[in-house]
Amino acid sequence: MFQIGKTIVSEDIIQKDFLCNLSACKGACCIDGEAGAPLDKEETKIMEDIYPKVKPFLRKAGIKAIEAQGTFITTELGDFETPLINGADCAYVIFDNKGTALCAIEEAYNQGEISWKKPVSCHLYPVRVREYTEFSGVNYEKWDICDDACTLGKELQVPIYKFVKEALIRKFGEDWYAELEKVADTFK
Incomplete structure (x- = not known):
């Protein structure tokens, strides 16, 4: 260190x-695991603000999870995370025609709908x-x-x-x- x-x-x-190899893993980091993506406190406000513009990119299951849990959740330890769909997929996950997990937030960014790429924890992974x-x-x-x-x-x-x-x-x-x-x- x-x-x-x-x-x-x-x-x-x-x-x-x-070097991410999405053709091999199919974006498993967004659908496997036991928790959502970690969020900084400042990012929670961004998540609330961008939701209306990200919503059209989401799957129905993602919208349902977000509308039930919120645009982010607070863990028992007081940390912030993205909500999950039935304890598995990140609520913001979408899939391309090859079944690869992608981020609806990043897709909204790529389409010019928002100016924020995605949570920094996802970007850093x-x-x-x-x-x-x-x-x-x-x-x-x-x-x-x-x-x-x-x-x-x-x-x-x-x-x-x-x-x-x-x-x-x-x-x-x-x-x-x-x-x-x-x-x-x-x-x-």
Whole structure:
């Protein structure tokens, strides 16, 4: 682990490779698991504000889940997440004609309906950020459903931090990312 500003960063972020392979996994990270996508407090307001423009892109089951649970939920620990459909799929998941899970929020963004791409936790995946009182932990979340992404990343030599560059800059800023690149260079 190493420190950049008020973040403690796992060396896995720069040492391991990753490149999403949607043709292999079909977007399983959006439909598997036991919880919705983590949301920052600021994102909860955005979720409420964009819902009317995202709703036309949603499946009926997603609309039903959101209208029953809200545009986000608060966990027992006080964290915020996207709601789930019957404890499985993220309520914002849609599917393309090949059965690949996609994000309705991102689709609304791609179509120019909204100016917010998607929750930063989704944009950062497989990187997870955990907020602590004095610092943020930046870690790689290894999940076997992403084995094909690890294989493709290794084959094409794409380290995790490069795969999620845009999201890391969105979360921490250009200067932070430039520092990360300097650290990564020392590992070569």
